[in-house]
Amino acid sequence: HRGGSAGHEPGRKPPARSVLLHWLAAAFFFLALAGGLHAVYLPSGNRGLVFALHAFAGLTVLGLVVLRFVFRVLFAWPHEGPARGPLAAIAVGAGHAGLYAMMVLIPLTGWIVASGMGCCMTVPGLPHVSALSMGIGGGPGANTGAAYNVHVSLAWLSFGLILVHVAAVALHHFIYRDATLLNMLPGPVGRAAKANQPSARRRADDLTSIDQGH
Numbered sequence: 493h494r495g496g497s498a499g500h501e502p503g504r505k506p507p508a509r510s511v512l513l514h515w516l517a518a519a520f521f522f523l524a525l526a527g528g529l530h531a532v533y534l535p536s537g538n539r540g541l542v543f544a545l546h547a548f549a550g551l552t553v554l555g556l557v558v559l560r561f562v563f564r565v566l567f568a569w570p571h572e573g574p575a576r577g578p579l580a581a582i583a584v585g586a587g588h589a590g591l592y593a594m595m596v597l598i599p600l601t602g603w604i605v606a607s608g609m610g611c612c613m614t615v616p617g618l619p620h621v622s623a624l625s626m627g628i629g630g631g632p633g634a635n636t637g638a639a640y641n642v643h644v645s646l647a648w649l650s651f652g653l654i655l656v657h658v659a660a661v662a663l664h665h666f667i668y669r670d671a672t673l674l675n676m677l678p679g680p681v682g683r684a685a686k687a688n689q690p691s692a693r694r695r696a697d698d699l700t701s702i703d704q705g706h
Contacts, residue, residue: 504570504675505570505675506569506570506675506676507563507567507568507569508678508679509563509567510560510563510564510567510569511676511677511678511679512678513556513559513560513563514560514676515678516556517553517556517557517560517595520549520550520552520553520556521549521553521595521650523545523546523549524546524549524550524553524598524599525647525650525651527542527543527545527546527549528546528550528602528647530542530546531543531546532644546602547602547603547606547618550598550599550602550603551599551603551618553595553598553599554595554596554599554600556595557592557595557596570675584660587653587656587657587660590653591650591653591654591657594646594649594650594653597642597646598643598646598647598650600621600624601639601640601642601643601646602643603618603621603624604621604635604636604639604643605636605639605640605643606618606621607620607621607622608635608636608639609636661673
């Protein structure tokens with residue numbers, strides 16, 4: 493791996509199922525964040541509908557994250573190359589762990605808030621969170637208020653983690669010029685982008701020159 497990047501191996505893509513779950517989770521996570529911001533800071537006559545979409549998107553993220561964990565156990569993930577120093581390895585691990593934590597804790601705290609405020613009628617079929625939390629969501633109003641504060645704080649923190657994640661991807665793609673981003677693009681999009689990568693074109697030209705030499 494040229495330069496010892498901390499990204500995925502240049503020629504290896506993660507399992508297609510895991511790539512799909514990654515982008516689905518990202519899409520629903522952004523939808524949930526946008527819905528929450530709209531419902532709280534830009535309330536309108538459709539606030540109930542926006543809140544329902546926000547809740548559904550958040551719980552979908554929670555389900556997708558659980559599936560991602562299962563798929564990581566069942567399907568081998570490409571071995572990652574050596575990190576660019578111990579601090580880089582720690583930063584990469586902390587960043588991924590932080591994003592996973594946000595995608596679990598934000599929906600769970602939101603579910604506690606929804607159950608404690610009695611607003612689950614806007615989310616058809618949503619069971620009371622006590623089914624998972626042993627009654628935490630059904631406690632006094634102070635618990636609901638604490639859960640709301642944690643929910644909102646984590647949501648704002650997630651924006652910072654997302655910016656750091658995007659910056660790291662840009663660093664790999666434009667500075668290190670490795671295949672970290674291209675390996676995470678789904679299906680034909682990733683293959684086409686990878687084929688057009690300068691390093692891939694150089695390898696193809698080298699192989700052509702070798703064949704012509706023979």
